[in-house]
Amino acid sequence: MNQEPTKDYNPPTTSSQASLGPLAKKLMEIKGEIRGIDLKSDADFVIKERGKEGLNKVEEELKEVGYPVEYEKLETMGFYPGGLKALSLLAIKKALNFNDEKIREMGSHAIKVSFIVKIFIRYFSPISKFFFKESPKIWNKYWTAGEFIPVELDEKKKYAIVRVKNLNLHPIYCLYLEGYFSTFAHLVTGAEEINIEETKCVFRGDQYHEYLIKWK
């Protein structure tokens, strides 16, 4: 099984192609890498929701599309092809019939169990400093591609605008990020109610992804 980080990761030439097959190949061609911890958080969520059996289904789905993954064997701090994140989400959605909300929940869950986020906990306060100075660093801890840009923060009006540039993964990842940013905002602000909206999206013809986060 190929559970090595990117430098040794050589996607096999698949003999059988499932419905995700062509998309998978395309995704795997996207430049940029993601940390294993983020992929492993997908597995955590699946196990939490559907148990080990659910995870087996997902792994089977990935195997079918020609990119077999054993989540357990992924190295937490290792780097893997960035497209694998979108493929993981799509495989989960397909194998377990998850709706969009579940995908958002996955993003929310990821931040809760993320070791990387924990490293940054000490910088959560004050919010403005964290928002503008520290939060982009978190992105870079996950991704070797893309860019996280804190655009605007208004603590009085209780909203923030962030952008993700140069990462055109898949719309499913947009949902995932909604959940991720939403929970992040909750952890940083302590607000009970968080509303998030992807106001701009490259898949809708925009130059970048932009999220408007509001809290009460």
Add this chain to the structure above:
Amino acid sequence: MEIDKNKNEDKISILLEDLDSLKSYIEDLFSFLPLPVCFISPIGVILEANPAFEKISGYKIDEIIGKPIEDIFAKEKTKEIFKEAEEKGSVSAREISVFTKEKKEIPVSLSIIVRKSKEGEISGYFIGLFDLTDIKTYQKNLEEEAKDLQDSRSALINILEDVEEARKSAEKEKNKTLAIITNFSDGLLVFDKEGRLSLINPQAEDFFDVKSRDIINRPILELATFPTIEPVVRLVGGEIKGVFRKEVQTRKDLVLEASTIPIMREKEKLGTLIILHDITREKTIERTKTEFVSLTAHQLRTPLSAIKWALRMLLDGDLGKITEEQKDFIEKTYKSNEKMIELINDLLDITRIEEGRYLYQPILTNLESVVQFVINSYKEEIERKKLKFEFKKPEKKLPVMLDVEKMRLAVQNLLDNAIRYTPPGGQVTISLKHAKGEKEIEFLIKDTGVGIPEDQQERIFTKFFRGVNVMRMETEGTGLGLFIAENIIEAHGGKIWFESKENVGTTFHFTLPVKEEFTGFLKEF
């Protein structure tokens, strides 16, 4: 350049592995730590928690993360502790409650360390908990036990106070009782249930001329070694049998009347009390009186006999012819004289009984012949009063040991009363029957006479007693007959009793033991 690049990649790879190992180490440490631990952001949001924290709170990890601390801990108390922690940098072992997902309240000991950034700003709080449930339960149990102990102690103190009060009361009562006992004019001996003397009062010490210390705690039979006490021991026996007002002479100049009373608590016998009443003076007076009566009766009997014979001679015409009128007077005088003689004889009998000189000479005979003899002597009187008379006899005659003369007197006294106090035309019935198998013979005399008033029945066997109703209708009678009869019956080992209802009639009974039972009472003669 290529070599440097490869070296750098190797270094990065090593660093990533190290980071991975470090993460794994931290996660393992965090996960296996048995104490609940969490990290709180400066704004009071839980950012991290270990499995032990999950367990105590009842929340899953992704439910805990992001939860305000007030959802888990009591708000005011938490604020207070956090404030203290911010001031001191840390706080140890503060008691607080964890509110679980299931709305349970779990007592914990909470410790906080404040985490600060390089700039000295608070970046969060590490919280460690220690579940106090077991300790609290133990403490509660201890408190309950302590309370129980305290209650028991209080109860015990109350009991002790009650006991002390009861003791004082008992002491007071005892002192009172002792004062009564000490100053009691009667002698008192208290024996425990084992028959050991537990108390003797000063009066009894005087009676026996002994000191308490010499005889206390000794068994009753051992007390018989004291000559003055021996008569009492002989009277009551080693088992201290029930006696009631029995005379006992302990010294030449001392006559006591002894009674025993069992000391009972519910149904348990705790001992026996012997009461000794000094009747020496009464006995002396009684003896003097008896002697006087005896002397007087003897002195009177001689002239009365002389008068009787003189009158008899006058009535028989031995001293010359007398007129009818004279005869009538002399006959009345003769009858009066006869009654005087009868009274004197009764008084003499009584004095003999009281002096113990009423000697009995029993012979083996049967009661029927004695009764028949008496009935025969009253036939004329029965006919004169037109009484319906019946004598019921058993088929079998049982042998009894009787002093015939005395028994005739007893039966005569009973029959005389029945006839005397039954109006003409009434009925008198005498019955003899076997009782207690054939161990006793019972005599019964039933009349339809005036009866004995209920309020006077208990005095019926005392000397000179006559019922008020019979005194109104009959001036004659000495009131000695039943006293004599009772003494005679009892001297034969028998018992006498009666039932009576005024204006309805009276039935007297007595029983006598048949021959086999006689050996005992013969010793009395």
